Amino acid sequence: MSTIAPFQALRPDPQFASQIASKPYDVLNSHEAREEAADNPYSFLHVTKSEIDLPPNIDIHSQEVYNKAKENLQSFIEKGLLLEEDNPCYYIYRLVMNGRSQTGLVCCSSVDDYEKGIIKKHELTRPDKEADRIHHMQTIRAQTGNVFLAYNSVGAIDDVIEGWKRDHAPVYDFVAGDGIGHTVWVVDDKGTIAAITSLFATEVPFTYIADGHHRAASAAKVRKALGKEASGAADYFLTTLFPSDQLQIMDYNRLVHDLNGSSVEEFTDLLQKEFFVGKVEKAFQPQRLHEFGLYVDGGWYKLVAKEGTFSTDPIGILDVTILQKNILDKLLAIKDPRTDKRIDFVGGIRGLQELERRVDSGEMKAAFSLYPVSIQQLFDIADSGEVMPPKSTWFEPKLRDGLLTHLI
Template sequence: MSKIIPFKAVRPTPDKVALVTCRNYDDYSPAELAAWLNFNPYSFLHVINPAYVHAQKITLDKRFKGVAHKYQDFKNEGIFIADEIASFFVYEIQTKVQTFTGIVAGTSIEDYKNNSIKKHEDTLQYRVELFKDYLHQTEFNTEPVLITYPDKAEINTWISKKKNEQPLYHFSTTNKEKHTLWKVDDLNELQWLEQQFENIPELYIADGHHRSASAELLYDQDCHLGNANLDYFMSFLIAESNVKIYEFNRIIRDLNGHSKETFLKLLSEHFIIKSKEQELWKPQGKFEFGMYLDGNFYALFYKLENNNSSLLENLDAQILYDKVLQPILGIEDLRNDERIEYIPGKQSILTLKELVDEGEFEVGFMLFPSDISEIKALADNNLIMPPKTTYIEPKFRSGLMVYEL
């Protein structure tokens, strides 16, 4: 049984929504960030990064208070409006290659605690604590957790009908995406949708493990205050067939002292190696890996020596770590070792090639993306993927709606 609730959102006015909403803060280069803040006074970037020029010179406590004050300024200036009726929302993101449609709702901290909302990624405690403090100080969140649910024909049909109605917002963004939002505040529809999710035994976090963990920590800290909004966290619920899962490719700065010939010989113990020379080759299936080294591409086919391997041991990212990154290249800590960096699989492999050709990195590895069944199987068995295994879309626009705490 999964519990979802409607909530009273705070939203940009329709005439300003395209100006207010923004990509995730980390997606902007310093030059892009400066440009948006200098030339767009309505950008939500002003809220999440107040006094950006001096951001490195102030304490986190002052910065979080600055976020809260700037958010209040946006409300006072009428840039944001507060809904009077608790609602669900249907949200559609149309990119150049795919359309994503899901439901924005509050999901239950209790479900998260009892593992009805399942996880597949580990979290860093300092990041969880940091975002918990951010939520405590600012008293709002605009970054929903991306959660998948099993496809249900009834919900799919209902969403299709809802999309024929007049939307609340319909706007385009500078990265050539189209965004459409419908509000659901009819009491019968609200109750029907809640009942539909009550019949779904388990939900799965696709993206946002730190945000959900921070919401739990904030609940544990402040639930005695009697704030019912802390019992839930904002989520973007999407059918599992509608998510897009990319891999994270890896680039390594050196060969850990090995020559190219020695490195290839060590690889051959666990992989069949085929040179692809200048062909821009990517893995075509599970247990296949691409490699770019010394100006040439290689196909690496994993030798399945142990058919009794566990789910985690059969995960491509884990295989690469167990057979290459850790024993040959000496990389122990995938999160913090400065010798490794990650490139989302949605980027062209030419990006990886260029970084290696420029000389800062010695070798790059390309993986085949995991699928939703693999992610669910790991979550069902309480297994944790290695860091930076999946890059999952859709990505929600910051500032599109705010869940106040």
Template sequence: MVQIKSFRGIRPDKLLAKDIASLPYDVLNSEEARELVQNNPHSYLHIDKSEIDLDPNVPPYDLSVYEKAKENLTLFLDKGWLKKEKKDCLYLYELTMNGFSQLGLVTCTSIDDYLNGDIKKHELTRKEKELDRIQHITYCNANTSPIFLTYRENTTINDITQQWIQEHDVEYDFVHSYEVRHKVWVIDDQIVIDQLVQLFKEDVPSLYIADGHHRTESAVKVGLNRRNQIGDTPDAPYQSFLSVLFPKNELHIYDYNRILTLTVTEEHLERIANYFYIAPKGKKTYKPKKSHEFSMYYQGEWQQLILKEKFLIKEKGTLKLLSAALFQKYIAEKCFNITDIRTNQQIDFIGGIRGLNELESLVDQAKASIAFALTEATMDDLLTVADNHEIMPPKSTWFEPKLLSGLFLYDLESN
């Protein structure tokens, strides 16, 4: 069973919420972020990607970047653009895209639940990315963006949250990037807060990281470091980290496709033919339908690849049958000798929200030599892999819509 708690959130002034809210730091590069903040001094990117306010030649992990983040956070607080709640609250955060909505509970979750395996992961992390967020949290003395968590849906929790949004005024309501509508409600009734805390404690056995493995590891390590320095005080703010909890039945995973930038040779194509049945599909985009099926775009043409039975029969279990796992083994490794897709510079990853036309465009413009479309994992796949204490291949899941940053912060010093 999992622990959640209310907190005094730091959040935008109601009139500035849309201007402050920004896409997450890790879906934008510095150049894109600099362009987005032009004529918008309120953008949270000044805190979340503070290198945009420094010389472009400053290395992204230089200490001056984190010092600037701290300086900008202080500025936002001093000007009243961000304000700290006067009492402990929970929040409801609804995102609506293409007619589908997901409603999450904004709360704080326990680092002990993560350490004990009650908050489960499905991806590995990279040390340099962990260290980046550790520095960012440490300098800002706050969890500056929430972790995207999920859980198996619970009817009683759903009834309580739906009743709240029907009976109370919305705090924020605006449309942001990619025409996603964002709505926030404040739960400030202690009776309702206590009900939700108790329900998660009694009826929700596990939480699962959907997106934000690096932020989770970083937040936990900051908490452990403060335990060692300050003491293991049970209710200290550093014992928890900021999260948004969504029921899994409301979430949608998109495909996460691959492009290669290496020179494709006849030997590469012969290897593909050795492992796959190949069927030409012409110039019209073709989306694969099963995990052992891929679409390949090369030299202006689409082709269907189906893994041959003699290889497929060897793969057992949810993890090995994921499209990303089959791609890694039979295409990346066996056909192109790419053994570590986390670090290899000849492979890149394209979120399915951008569509198959994006793959065509990248190849046609010679920004990639060949592209592969995969099938998306399911939420049940993710939970099964995590429950089995297994790790998905890198870049297996792409969630949309993205949670915006800047709507909620968690102060680690005085909460």
């Protein structure tokens, strides 16, 4: 069963919350982060992407960058922008995007649960990304990045959370510049905290990492690295738990630099061995499993996988697997999408227009649009112990960094 704990969050003075709250560090590159924070000295990007306060040619993985993050975090605390909670609390975090809302519980989850597989994974991690978060956490002694966990919905938990939202005023409530609403409630009643802890311990056998595999893996390795220096806080890591029935996964699309020596006509001919291929008049967003869009030379094609191109096991049935096996690997010789420089990935939040833009600019040769993975597919794969192909899921809306930080 799931072990969670309340914590004393480092969080903004309410008057500064909307200015401090920033997009997650891993959805922006350094240039985008500089632009995002250019006119906002309170942006938490000064902590999570601290290279923006150093020369543009800085190595973003240098110790100087991590030291700057620590300096900036301490400055925020000294100026009273960030305050530490007096007592351990839970936090309720509601996100609203395009009229759809989802509400999660911000808490600390057990590193032991992660290592024992009670917190289930579905992706491999990259050592370079782990190393970055490990150095960041160790230097600033805080977890700033939230791990997004999902669990099978439990009515009793929903009732407690909805009751608290109904009966208490939020501490933060604002709409960010991208139109996404962020509302946070502090759960500071000891009885309610105990009830929530007990419900997860008795009613939630497993949680599933939806987004944040690198942050979770890094937290476990930081605890080990700290050894005797580790406080009890290092036994836990910052998470937000969402019931599965409130979540939506968006498509995660692919772009390729070339067609592996084939012309467009040759490539579409090759596709017809494994797919039904037809030209369409406008951007094609797949509406069901095993449909794909292809954008190349200014035009869109609809692809439908033929029988025999996929299996019924949890991994084989995924459209990302079908694409990888039958097109990227077989036709384009892209064997490992985690390391091959000829492929790139675009989250569905950016729209099909972003695929068209990057192909039309000449930066990429072709793009593929996919039907999104479902929550149940994610759970099935994690339960089977299998690993999804990289960049299979894109969750929106995303939690903001800086609203709730876990000190270790």
